[in-house]
Amino acid sequence: MVPFLRPRVEGDLGSLLDDPAWLHQVVDALGSPVNLVLPDRLARNVAEFRDVYRAHHLSGGVYFAHKANRSAALTRALAATDAGIDVASLGELQHALGAGFGPARIMATGPKSREYLWLAARTGVIVNADSIDELAETAALVTAYGLPRVRVMARLSGFVTTGTNVMSRASRFGIPATGTAALWDTLEKHRDQLDLHGVAYHLDTTGLPEKAAALEGCLHAMDEAVQRGLRPRAVDIGGGFGINYLDDEKQWEAWTTELTGAVLGKRPPLTWNGHGYGLRNEAGTLRGALSVYPAHRSVAGPVYLDRLLRTASAAHRRPLGTLLLDSLYDLHTEPGRALLDQCGAVLLRVEEVRGDGRGETLVRVAGNGTDLGLEQHGVQMDPLLVSRGEPGPEGPAGVYLTGNLCLEADFVTRRKIFLPRLPRVGDLLVFVNTAGYLMDFSAGHALMQPTARTIAAFRTGDDWRWCLDERYWPVTGREEING
Ligand SMILES: Cc1ncc(COP(=O)(O)O)c(C=O)c1O
The missing domain is CATH 2.40.37.10 (Lyase, Ornithine Decarboxylase; Chain A, domain 1)
Incomplete structure (x- = not known):
């Protein structure tokens, strides 16, 4: 074969x-x-994400993760839809503003230079902050330059799961979800400069249980913020909805099986110099883990979002989408790859x-x-x-x-x-x-x-x-x- x-x-x-x-x-x-x-296909993909929002009666923004492609045409075509844009650098922010996005539709994520942070604060886009220090720096810029109050989101990571056996992977980004007290203190202290719009996560994984645990962790953090007298109104669940690249699942299964055989020396190599994509042969035993994108995915893009929203919360035993709706929270998403399908x-x-x-x-x-x-x-x-x-x-x-x-x-x-x-x-x-x-x-x-x-x-x-x-x-x- x-x-x-x-x-x-x-x-x-x-x-x-x-x-x-x-x-x-x-x-x-x-x-x-x-x-x-x-460009026209991008608009159609946005509409498919919107259909999922509608099916769950949720409002909020679909923010395209700009980093996935630099094209001006795609960015401008997106500006003509109702989607927002997630920018992750000074250059991307300038590009989005120049493509026709008003600040209300822009979310600034990623590592931020002072210049990037200043332009974000000056134009009034949502600052999706990666750390407490970044929030304090934003507040300082608002004071120093006499800027209007900035809408901010707090990106969280390292979620602890209740009852279930879901591992939440370590991330270099975000404020530890287990240590939010200092976050609320900072937001209270800078109440005149920072307006807490909500909390966020982005996980670099395809695993649905891990994402569900993170969303649940965000809902918990929203409760904490409300108890501290803050008024958050949106949960941003980042991107990672994915694409199905292949036509035929059987071909994908066959290739991964054959690769395993090749690594074990049971068939001629399928890669240059016998590269194993994470797999290796240790004295006839297969070790390691295949580290490639799951090129065939039966659940990807808007379907993945729908699955996530239908997933029951471990603590409340009700779908996560319903919990968002009951609290009247907006749902923000930041799909990159999936919107470019x-x-x-x-x-x-x-x-x-x-x-x-x-x-x-x-x-x-x-x-x-x-x-x-x-x-x-x-x-x-x-x-x-x-x-x-x-x-x-x-x-x-x-x-x-x-x-x-x-x-x-x-x-x-x-x-x-x-x-x-x-x-x-x-x-x-x-x-x-x-x-x-x-x-x-x-x-x-x-x-x-x-x-x-x-x-x-x-x-x-x-x-x-x-x-x-x-x-x-x-x-x-x-x-x-x-x-
Ligand atoms: C903060 C953030 N949001 C959204 C995305 C987009 O992820 P994807 O293209 O997998 O949807 C990324 C990707 O790195 C990201 O870092």
């Missing part, structure tokens, strides 16, 4: 990729790699196909491991092969994808990719569903190689049009809107 990992491609993204001549024209014109983004692709041109002298085939592309963060983010999926001219003979070809950096370690992915046929120089490899983190999160200029140009594609009627990312605004191509 060939260990394919066929990507999930839907709707508009699928129809756009169905036009090989267009894809080649774009790469010929702009060079490889090209990042393609679909089906919103983009990366196009790479094949530059060389050769043997490595040890029986493997190396396919070098014009792009590298920083242009496409598959390894950094642990995502495993196949690219689509878009031939130039007549395709070569059909038949699965297992190849390794190398990048254009003069570095031994520069692989687009260390996984052996199985393509339907051997690519040829000039063909394109298209990695779909890469708008979330995989596209430009770590793109740089190592070796002075060019980074990808980003283009936005959108429909007008039945036709597809495109423009450079920086030229896109929500009104672009909407000739039907006439005064």
Whole structure:
């Protein structure tokens, strides 16, 4: 069995990729790699999150985690929806303000420089604080610059669970949920500068029980704050709703099984130099843990949010969504990856196909491991092969994808990719569903190689049009809107 990992491609993204001549024209014109983004799809994904809010009768903000993609087109398209934006740096805050977000729709998270904190406080966005010191610094800036009271959220971490056996992982971010007394003291002390909007968490996990325990911990903290005479009104549950990258769960199960076999030496390697993605062979025994993104997820995105809200609280035995509603609390979310589902692709041109002298085939592309963060983010999926001219003979070809950096370690992915046929120089490899983190999160200029140009594609009627990312605004191509 060939260990394919066929990507999930839907709707508009699928129809756009169905036009090989267009894809080649774009790469010929702009060079490889090209990042393609679909702003309209982002608006649809926001609407799907909103449907879940509606089903649970909850209000509050869906704040897109900007860090997942730098595109101006996506940010501006989002500004035209009812969504908010979660910014995590001074640059992202400036970008969001310039894209059309008013301060009421912006949440400032992440590590904050003084400049970032000042602009956040000055413009009146919600400051989602990572520590008590950060709250005190915000209060000091408000006083020093005579600013209006700032809405703040307190990010918590290290939740202790009651009764259940759920581990809450350690985090470098957030105020310990077990030590909130000092937090309430600080907020009371700076009552004239800080307005407690609510409490927050963001957990870097796919585990639903862990998230449920954190949400429950936040509800408990809200009670404590109310008892201290504060008036919090929102719980922010961060992001991490995830994407299902693969079409077929069986292919994912087969690949993970085969990888285990390869690590144990029971089959030929499936990765460059036998890399185990966290697994290792200790004298014939499998050790370690597979540390890759669960590329096939049957519960992801808005469905994951719905599941979380339906999860019963361990202490109250009622759904967490109902507890939020009963308290009339707003629910804020910060989905990054999930809102970018089906919103983009990366196009790479094949530059060389050769043997490595040890029986493997190396396919070098014009792009590298920083242009496409598959390894950094642990995502495993196949690219689509878009031939130039007549395709070569059909038949699965297992190849390794190398990048254009003069570095031994520069692989687009260390996984052996199985393509339907051997690519040829000039063909394109298209990695779909890469708008979330995989596209430009770590793109740089190592070796002075060019980074990808980003283009936005959108429909007008039945036709597809495109423009450079920086030229896109929500009104672009909407000739039907006439005064
Ligand atoms: C504070 C915060 N919120 C939201 C997110 C978005 O997470 P995701 O893209 O997994 O939804 C992140 C990601 O790192 C984050 O740090």
